[in-house]
Amino acid sequence: MPIVRYVSHEGLVTELEVTPGNNLMNAAVFEGIDGIEGMCGGCLACATCHVYVDPAFLDRLPPVSADEQSMLSQVASERRPNSRLCCQISMRADLEGLTVTLPERQG
Numbered sequence: 001m002p003i004v005r006y007v008s009h010e011g012l013v014t015e016l017e018v019t020p021g022n023n024l025m026n027a028a029v030f031e032g033i034d035g036i037e038g039m040c041g042g043c044l045a046c047a048t049c050h051v052y053v054d055p056a057f058l059d060r061l062p063p064v065s066a067d068e069q070s071m072l073s074q075v076a077s078e079r080r081p082n083s084r085l086c087c088q089i090s091m092r093a094d095l096e097g098l099t100v101t102l103p104e105r106q107g
């Protein structure tokens with residue numbers, strides 16, 4: 001299974017195998033990764049799954065939808081050009097090694 005690296009705000013790296021089709025928020029919450037809350041369960045209503053995506057992977061991800069764009073304006077930490085809501089990132093085999101850094105806070 002492809003690996004995703006979650007890097008905490010403090011720099012702690014956790015590698016998870018994420019099943020293709022599962023999204024990065026679900027995988028992180030299931031494994032108890034601190035720093036991703038996913039309060040709405042992935043229905044684009046909370047913005048507590050904010051991550052900063054490694055820029056090398058940005059153009060391999062699906063484009064930001066209008067609804068995600070709207071929720072990104074409500075993130076608790078600084079929004080950056082590589083900000084995404086990770087409930088909207090479904091794992092694929094070709095995303096092996098994807099690295100996401102967690103913001104200082106989610107809410």
Ligand code: FES
Pocket residue numbers: 025037038039040041042043044045046047048049071085086087088
């Ligand atoms: S989990 Fe709520 S917007 Fe991603």
